[in-house]
Amino acid sequence: MGTLELDGVTKVFPDGDGEVVAVDDVNIEMRDGEFLVVVGPSGCGKSTTLRMVAGLETVTSGEIRLASNVINDVKPQHRDIAMVFQSYALYPHMTVKGNMAFGLEESTDLSDEEIETRVTDAAATMGIAELLDRKPSDLSGGQQQRVALGRAIVRDPEVFLMDEPLSNLDAKLRSEMRTELQRLQSELDVTTMYVTHDQTEAMTMGDRIAILNAGELQQVATPLECYHEPANRFVAGFIGDPSMNFFDVERDGDTLIGDTFDYPLSQSTLDDIGDVTDLTLGIRPEDITVTEDASGDHTFSTVVEVVEPMGDENTVYLRFEDAPEGETFIATVGGLQRISVGDEISIEIPEKAIHLFDGSTGEAVHNRDIEE
Amino acid sequence: MTRNTDTGDDSGDALPDGGVAESGQRSGFSPVSALNERFGSDFVESSQFWLPPFLLVGLFVYGAIIWNLLISLTDFTGFGTPDYGDLDLEMYSRALADSGFVDAAINTFILLVGFTLVTLALGLGLAILIDRNIRFENTFRTIYLLPMSLSFVVTAQFWAWMFNFNNGVINIVITSLGFGRVDWIGNPDIVLWAVMFALMWQFAGYAMVVFLAGLRAIPDEHYEAAKVDGASTVRMYWRVIIPQLKGSTISASVVLMVFALKAFDFLYSLVGGYRPPNGADILATKMVREAYANLNWAYASAVAITLFLMTLGIVGPYLYYQYNRGNL
Known part of the structure; x- marks a missing residue:
């Protein structure tokens, strides 16, 4: 099942003659179906952590395990994960249907009819059924966001990875999508790692929050624990507004x-x-x-x-x-x-x-x- | 030659060059106001800027094309002046019956299609390799683009040496590998492909630069999304990246095809004369030979018009495509 474990995960980038430790010995265990929000100020290594889970960055040391299998050296296309990008990364030359079907066509042996059925179902779930034949450039930001989510859920992966998926939306749409994402995640019950710099999203959406600062994990706990029982001064100052x-x-x-x-x-x-x-x-x-x-x-x-x-x-x-x-x-x-x-x-x-x-x-x- | 296409209802508005126009002149002088009414509020006032180049280009480009068309309809040959009283399509029917013309047309077409496709493919391949964050990227880019900066005359001489039957580098390599010598230039079945190869060597760098610009415009997230979606590297390029290079492909093909049509310089320099090697005659060389070696002015004009129509057939759809996208 979709348990995801990060065990001593470290990422070091070369920087000129020296090196920069972007992620330093991070340990997180996510149980199947859990919604974990990774939060921290910009440059804290949260996106790098997510990209290591996705396989888009190599792991310098430590292990990432998905369903108890070490996936450090597994290519991203074989990891059975779906990712939602901040910029949505919709393929501009394909229709919405093409965008959503692409992952299934590339990663599964499903027949065309099955793919069609799953795309239609996922589109209905996301409320974008009437947009299936349009190109991404004809969609509003909110619609593109839904397509990007639809493209992830149609894959039915072990793990969802979301990299600040709501940050390009205006405030009203963002709070709507926040609620909808929560509903969707609990319905689908898929392990989700969600990266954000917005502590409101962290507090409201996650089963648990992982707070990172300067590449180091500060605390992993439920939102209320982080709020009322912060492990250190950084967490206490980061969570809560004012x-x-x-x-x-x-x-x-x-x-x-x-x-x-x-x-x-x-x-x-x-x-x-x-x-x-x-x-x-x-x-x-x-x-x-x-x-x-x-x-x-x-x-x-x-x-x-x-x-x-x-x-x-x-x-x-x-x-x-x-x-x-x-x-x-x-x-x-x-x-x-x-x-x-x-x-x-x-x-x-x-x-x-x-x-x-x-x-x-x-x-x-x-x-x-x-x-x- | 831009002009304001406003309907002229607001012709009383302040002009950008308002210091020149006088208001009294506008209402009193009717031809000016009528022209302005028809073509936009500053048509007459701005004409001093666009009219001279408009007339020069009109005369020396479009006027010359029309004159050439007229000559192709006469029987003008040798010295003297053409007789415009007797216009017919005789030169065109003569061309169709001339096996030299038909061969040249076929060669032109093969060169056009073959050279363009191979160069595009090679340029795309180079661009993709260079785009994969390789070391010494700038050095490679410069090396690949360098042939493009050379004159046709230089590359033709260079390839004449490369293809030389006895001392050419290519034949030396081939014989040292145990194969027989190949007569690259002398064999009419091979020479066109040898020429195509040389042209490809010169222009692949250009195609690479155009594709590289196209690749750089594609956000990294598209590569990453495709990978996470389960596509292998080859499938990722084939289904996600290359389809997004449509614009680059069209721009590069038009330029390459136009260069293929005027490969005259290369062939002229290869042999140092109007008569290219057997099997490598194209319309451009045929046209110049008929005109300046054989003084068949009217016939050469007919060949020129054929070449012009082929060019138009390439550029026309491209302009239409750009127009539909709102770029013109």
Whole structure:
């Protein structure tokens, strides 16, 4: 079945006299039918990883196994995978039908009638039945996208590989196709590796997310785990929009000493930290609450620098009273709450919502409490 | 010779060269406004730019063709002046009865089709090989294109030496391999193919460059998509890449065919005279020989018109294709 395993996969590109490590010892196991989203900033090696699975790049070291067979040296045409490209890569001289039939004609011994039936079925699934005789140049971007997906699903492969398939669509179409892709993938139940730089797609679509940075795998986990229990500071900052606020702090006894604030910790949090003293405190913008009562240990006086009303909520850029101008952090508060620039407000950073990361390695040493 | 094809309703609008045109002149002078009305708002004003080249090209190209057609209808021969009073198609019927003309026409056709197809195939092959990220790509490209930069006179002399019966490189190689000498130029059954080979050597580089440009325009994703779709390298080129080179193929074939039609220079230089080797006479050499060696002006004109019609038969469909694609 379509289990896909990446075992210590590494890709090194020669670069002049030196070399560039594009993908560094990546280990991922995908179970059959799983939808894995590989996400990371540009240049993090996510596309290279996908292309190695497709066979379009060689693997420098490590193993890629499909259904327990090592496929490192198998040519792409013999891997039983289908790929959707960012640019769609539809063959311009063929009709939609020709595009969709091409893979079946080249990779299977099916008769013309069978191919015709499967193309018609796949076209019906994708809602492009009436476009079958048109050329790609006569189609809109969204239609081309559907044809590209149809071309992949008609093959009925072990694995789908998708390289930022939605990034060329406008925002509205993109969110429609996102839902449709999810539905399609769960219907077809085909193992899918989906590469994107868009963390919204990663959060909403995947069974699990694999986060890459600088060629190294940061975390493989469900979207909510990545959000609430990030393995390190990079994951915490990458997942979530607006992203998590970070403050560099020193631990002194049972208190965190920051540049502009002190933050006392309870015993259970201190137990997590162990003897690390150089720390980064993280707090998600939505966990910061505005409060009237400024007397608590975890309440601070702040000045409002910028307010971005989003309708349902306001994104507020705050500054600690003692902090220099421009050194802000972000809080999101209810859309009906009246806050204007220059206001002095008290906020609470609740201890149950904070994350603590090792200041030098970035590893998470304490994640927020999750109420059951 | 571009002109504005607006209907002229907006002829009062500001002209790009508005400093030249005077508004009073436009309404008062009727032939100018009538012409502008018919051909567009700046037809008369812009004529000083396009009219001189229009007249020169018209006279020396199209005028000469028409004059040539007229001469082909006379019986003009030797010295003197043609008699335009008695026009008939006698020269054309004479041509059809002349086995030399028919042979030349057949040779022209063989050269045209054979040379074009073989050169296209070779150029495509070279282009595909060079496009596969080989080392020293630029060096190879230059080497293959170099023959194209040589004059026909030079390559003809060069190949005359190559094909030389006694000392030619080709015969030396062949005899050293144990085969007998071949009379490349002297044997009427072989000479046309030898000429075709030499021309192919010269023009394959050109076809390669045209195809290479076409290949470079195809995104990498098409190669990758075809591979992932299960196509072998050969099938990928055959079904996905080469069909996308239709435009390049058409452009390259037109140029190659036109060169094949005027291979006169090559044959003239090969033997240093109007009489090409037996078996290699083509319409172009026949035409020049009839005109300047035999002074059969009218007959040569008829051959020229035949050649012109063949060229038109090649270029016409190409222009029509380009016109349909909106490129003209």
